[in-house]
Amino acid sequence: MTETTVTGVARPPRPLVATLLGVSTMTIMASATITPALPGMERHFAGQPHAELLVRLVLTMPGLAIMVSAPLLARLSGRTGRVPVLAACLVLYTLGGGSGLFLDSLPALLAGRALLGVGIAGVMTTSTALLADHHDTSDHGRVLGLQGAAMGFGGVVALLLGGVLAAVDWRGPFAVYLLALPLLVLVLRYVPEADAQQPPDAETATPWQPRLLGRYAVMFLGVVVFYTVPTQAPFWLAEVGGAGPAAAGALIAAVNLVMTVVGLNFRWLRARWDFPVLVTAMFVAFAVGLVVLGVAGGLATAAVGMVVVGVGIGLQNPAVNGWVVASVAPGTRTKALGLLTSALFLGQFASPLLAQPVADAVGLGRTFVFAGVLAAVVGVVVAVVHFLRRR
Structure with missing residues (x-):
């Protein structure tokens, strides 16, 4: 059973919306997830040159990669479609984020974090665009508000879960990034491209x-x-x-x-x-x-x-x-x-x-x-x- 907006336009299926909201929570986890792991990481890599600086760069590296890659991925999505870019970037998110579970040098770890940043850039731009594409303009306030709520909730989960896993081992919080894999399956199953039409008075x-x-x-x-x-x-x-x-x-x-x-x-x-x-x-x-x-x-x-x-x-x-x-x-x-x-x-x-x-x-x-x-x-x-x- 489908819902309708105030203009009588049918809302998209709930699995589609829930999937895109779930994907949005991945973006807020970029830094918050591993923050509790930084002290343990610094102790582990203490013998490597410039370890103190490089460990802090592990936190900020995704942001630098996002700044550079977001406009490029946005342009690519205009040519190939939003869903293929979203799916590919969820793969990059998983590989780059999860690399901290096994990489044992800071330069390699920084490369993995850069890959994570590229994944986040694509996820952020395409998930918001797809939410807007699949909803009538009159419904954008509601769905973008839900996206903000999902991101806030994701931040709470990332902080709490990252702290618990970091107490076990400094590598533990990197496992949180593997949550992108089931979301990738859901995207491929429930999220199609949308033929969004521009309202005449917009x-x-x-x-x-x-x-x-x-x-x-x-x-x-x-x-x-x-x-x-x-x-x-x-x-x-x-x-x-x-x-x-x-x-x-x-x-x-x-x-x-x-x-x-x-x-x-x-x-x-x-x-x-x-x-x-x-x-x-x-x-x-x-x-x-x-x-x-x-x-x-x-x-x-x-x-x-x-x-x-x-x-x-x-x-x-x-x-x-x-x-x-x-x-x-x-x-x-x-x-x-x-x-x-x-x-x-x-x-x-x-x-x-x-x-x-x-x-x-x-x-x-x-x-x-x-x-x-x-x-x-x-x-x-x-x-x-x-x-x-x-x-």
Whole structure:
């Protein structure tokens, strides 16, 4: 029995949607899964040259590969179809991610992580495009919200499962990447290509038009400010509240839970407000949460700040992804989403590079406050541009 949207268009079968949502959870596991394994990995490779630096590059290498490969894979999917690229990239994801189970040199491990990054790039761009392709435009808010919720839930699972497996052996968390194999089977069984038609009244643009570049910049700046939380918050929580790794991990997992709750309710938010308003609200949440976190004098206040930041993270993926999807024709969705994915991971790569000198100069608390002020400024710019365009 099929459901229908508010416009009377049949919704796709539930196995198809569930498969694509499951695939989306794989993208959030790129770094979170192996974070608990880093100390054990560093001990294991202590005898190799530059082990301390190379172990940290194991965490960031997928992001570098994603930045480079996402636009190329998006272009390829326009020629071969989205499903073949998604299936091939799930294979690369499995091989690259699972390589940590047996590789025993850091250069080889880094090569495997680069392969994982290529797989993630293809999975991110094609899964979002396929979700949009298989749903009527009126249903995009609901399904992209569900995707955001799935990614938040996947982050919680990755943190918890990675911690448990790392307690057994540092290689244990790499087994989580093998979950892509059953998802590959489900993709081949349940996910066809979609003949997505552009609604006659839809706003369209090529992926390189200025307004699209502005939306990529919104994603980049949003990631730059919120990524101060996973990279800097554990040290700040220890400083202001004496929080150990377990407490810090629990609070970061709570942020992912908030992201899940926001994603589940995004359909109602999208029905009431348009994308620029939601993006403005995202930056307001970042600004308030980061400032509260930065001025916190104890763990409880810091936790409140992190939860508010989680609201912004919950809005980010469905709002910015939806804004870009709504702005391009179906045939160019993967190209635009490929560029958006590159902007996202460029922000992840740039955030610690920008934040660390500030933290060294003025301290972690003021770094969070400065990040909050930057978020507020970007939110004001988005709101003003939206107001002027409506005028």
